[in-house]
Every structure is written in structure tokens, then in C-alpha cells.
Amino acid sequence: MTFDVYLNVAVAGILTGLVYGLMALGLSVIFGVVRVINFAHGEMMSIAMFLAVVLFSAFHLDPLIMLLPIAAVMFVFGYVLQAGLINPFMTRPEHSQFLLLVAVGIIIVNVLLIVFGPDARTVQTSYAYDSFQLGPVLVDASKAYAGVAAIVFAAGLFAFFRFSLVGKAIRACADNYTGALVVGLNVNRLYALSFALGTACVGAAGSMMTLIVDVTPNLGPTYTLLAFVIVITGGLGSMAGALLGGVLIGLTEALAGLLFTPSAKSMFAFAILVLVLLFRPQGLFSKRAT
């Protein structure tokens, strides 16, 4: 009986972790290619979450269907942000890029607060209380759909980077900046494109996340930190690492919530972060030492 409880919680944690993974994947793409520390990542996700909430409450559009349009909107947002604001900062010191995005994050959180107020909003889909019975495990339908959608989206992104010409060009930029310039790639445009892909990921993840959590403007900084915990745990710049890191952190949080108290769950995520930073700074799932 108790084992079933653990199993149930673990499955729920893994499914939530997949969405975390997609969010962190966005951060990883941005860092891996553009080398910018996007400290407004969670805040961008909260924009997507509010888009999903508004679309649902106004037109009754399901967040899972709206996932692609929202990702597209966030893509444009990311492109404009990188091309307009961040590109001139590429040669600035790390901390000043970092503070630039901190400023963007502060603005996003509080504009959302002014527009939507501090109250939590929810998306009540028709399948909100459905679940599947798989042997001893009871799987929450919303989480299952969100988890599957996250895998599909991530797979699409992996395929894009592996097979498409633009994807290859972006990877070339990430591997060797000077080399990319020499062979005539438009690096600034590819940077903007990578940042846009990163924000598209976080847009899709945000849309899915509305099925799992209540939405408030204050979620932003929490998710930024969570994304960093995941990406550093998985290995900054490693795409597969981000996804695996997301699953690991999702699982950790779920089990910590069960064994201790739900409000203390992120303490364990931060503990993992500290240990990884100290003992394996290149990340758990990354072979390359940075």
C-alpha cells in the first residue's frame, strides 16, 4: 500500500518534471548558444501562463491546443528582445548582462501584477479531474497530457537542431563563434533565433504548466531559480541534460513533498544545486568539463 503511494507520487513528479525539463531546455538553448544568462526566464514563462489563462477564460481555448500559438508569440517576443536589447550587450561583462535581464524580469513580474492583480487564476478544463488507472498507479490526466506534450515539443526541437540546416548553423555558432563568422553565418540573427527558440520552449512549457499549477504573477522568480537549478544540475548548455535534470528535480520535489512537507520541497532542489555546483560543476549528465 505505502509503496503504491510512493509510486503514484513519483509518477506525478516525473510528469511535472518533464514540463520543468522543457522550461529548462529553453534556458539551456539560450545559454548554450547565446551564452547569455537569462535571468528573466521564469518571468517569460509567466507571460505565457497568463496568455494561456486569458485565452481559456475569454474564448475557452484549451491550453494544450493553444500551446503552439503561445509558443509562436513567445518566439517573436524572444527574437525582438535579443535583437533589440541583448545583442548590444554581447560584449559587455557577464554581470551586466545578468543585471539587464534581472531588470527585464522585475518589469515583467510587476507589469503582470498591475494588469492581472495578485490573485491566483486557474484553468478548469473538462478533464481536470480525470485520471488513468495503470496497474497500481493512478495517473492524473492533466499531468499525463502535459508530460506527453513536453516530450513531443522537446523531440521536435531536438530534430530541428539535428536535421535542419538552420539548426546545424545554430550549433555551429555555439561550437565556434569565430568559425561561424568565417564561413559567413549571420551570427547576430542566429543568436536572436536561438533566444527566440528558447523563449518558444518556455512559452510552450508555460502553457502546459497552467494545467498543473495555479497562476500568479509572483511565480516568475521562483521558476527562474528552478530553471537554473535544473539546467546547472543537468549541465549548462546540454539539451538532454536539461530534460533529464527536469525529471530529476520534479521527482525530488514530489518525494520531498511527500516525505517532509510540500512547502519545504524546493529546499531539496537547492541542496542538489549546491552539491552539483561544488562537486560536479559541469552537471550530472554532461560529459564535457567546462
Next chain:
Amino acid sequence: MTAVAIGRAADGVRRRNAVLLVVLLAALLAAPWLVNDYLLTVMIVILYSAFTGQAWNIMMGFAGQLSLGHALYAGLGAYVSAVLFTKFGIDPWLGFLVSVPVAALSGAIIGFLAFRFGVSGVYFAILTIAFAEFARIGFDHLSLVNAAAGLFLPVAQYGHNDLLRLRGDPTMFYYVILAATVVAFALCRFLIGSRIGYYWLAIREDEQAARSAGIDTFRCKMYAVTISAAITSFAGVFYAFFYNNLFPEQVFGIGRSIEMILGPVIGGVGTLFGPILGSFLLTGLAETLDSALAAAGLDVPGAKEVFYGVCLLIVIVALPDGVWPPLARRLGLDKDKR
């Protein structure tokens, strides 16, 4: 220019700086007679921010280590002194003598782990956030400090100001934080002109070069984080006794750490006047905005923070060195001729 002329020019800069300091200090000393209670409270907030900014500036501005978890040290200072006061009746100044070592030690532990294991740059910043968040969640579940329900200090109506127990009216608190800011300024000025100050600047500019020049960079960075944490802890003691309530969410939150760095970033990282000027500009303008909104009958939560964000954005984009360095050059208060 002859050596005499250079010497005279430097004397002029020094004299103008001294005049500025004296005028500023006189104005600040006289402030309680010149302004009303509301403005005095604003002045306290400004000086508080200037004080914490100066402490943070030692780490980032002098030694080049970006800390985004300074709320941890202020929070430890606040909680240690508040618990000693409420549970054991120990006066804040004695409590301060306990909270300084606690904060300094935690700074030293974080610094030791980070510098020993080669965590630097943005990774270091994230590590400091992680420790502060860890403390926030930890204190949220610590029953000794009433966990998330918050720790309250007894507020008694005192007929007179009791400086020893930090109980009294805003004027007393104003002079306490003013004195602290002056001491911190003097300390920063001393540090930056001392041997360790030059070592810090060398590390900030190029750590590898500093190390190859024979500087013990690990030890210097340890000094920076320990001194900075110790100074910041006093801000926490002040916070606890001025506001009389402590919530882990507010005291240790990442927002607190970011607030601490806004003053120096806007004023000028690594400068002596920067944190003070930045705090005056930012808090002054934000309070003006607040009053303007209130006068217009609008209550917009978040407006002040949007304003902070926009200020930070504008300064980072347009004035990467902050407001003070170009201003100082214009006023002839800067020693280097550019």
C-alpha cells in the same frame, strides 16, 4: 604639467571632495529638524539602502564577486538579534555582537566553498542565491522563530528614547542608521586605500594576473565576503528593531537581495559615493512616484517595482558605470583625468 601643478590639481580635487562630504553630512545631521515624519522615514529607508549598498559594494565593486544572496546576511543579523531579544531579553547591541560573527561565519563558509571549489562569476551569484533561498525555506519551517507566521518584537510606547535597547522614535533610528552609514563610508574609504583594497581591485580586473603577481587571491576574496557579510548583518539588526516584525519570505527573499544591489548599480559599482547617490536617486524618485500616484487617487501595487526595473534598465543600457563616475568628472571631483 609640472609635478607641482599636478599636486595642486589633486589637492583641489581632495578639497572639493572634503567640502562635499562636510556639506552632505551637515545636511543629513540637520535633516530631522527640516523634514516631517514621513520624509524622515523615507530618509531612513534611503540610508538603510545606502548602508547595505556599501556593504555589497565591497564584494562586487571592490573585489569583483557578484553576490545576489546578501539578504542572507541581513536576515541572519535580524533573526539572531531579534530572537536573543524576545526569547532571552538580550539587548540589541549585545545581540549585534552575536549576529556579526554568525553572519561573518556564514559568509566565510559560502566563500570558502565557492572559492575553494572554483565557483566564480555567474555560478557564484547563483550559489549565493541558493544559500539565501535555502535559509528562507529553512526559517519558514523553524519553530524557534515562529516559522512562516513571523517573529514580532514587542512594541511598547516609550516615553523616552532608549538607545541601548533600540526602542524609540524615528529620529533616534535616523541617527543610528546615519551613524552606521558614516562608519561604513569611512571603513570603505579606508579599505579601498589599503593594501587589501588594491589587491581586491587587482582581482576584480584580472584574477589570474593578480594571482601570478603573487597575491593570495583566495584569502583576499575570503576577507571581502566576510567583511561584507559582517557589515550587512548590522543592517539586519536595524531592520528587526525598526520594523519590529520579521517574515522569512520578506527578509530572505531574492527581492531583498536585488533591492540591495540597486543603489550601488545605479550610483556606480566600485565607487565610494555611488551606493549613497544611487539610494538617494532611486528611493527618492520612487517615493515621489508613490506620492504622486497616491495624490492622483491611484493605488497601483507593483508600480514602484516597475519603476525600479526601468531605472535599472536605463542605467545599465545608457550609463554602464553608473551615475556617479560621469557626474564626478563633470563636477571635478574625480582624481583621474580622462
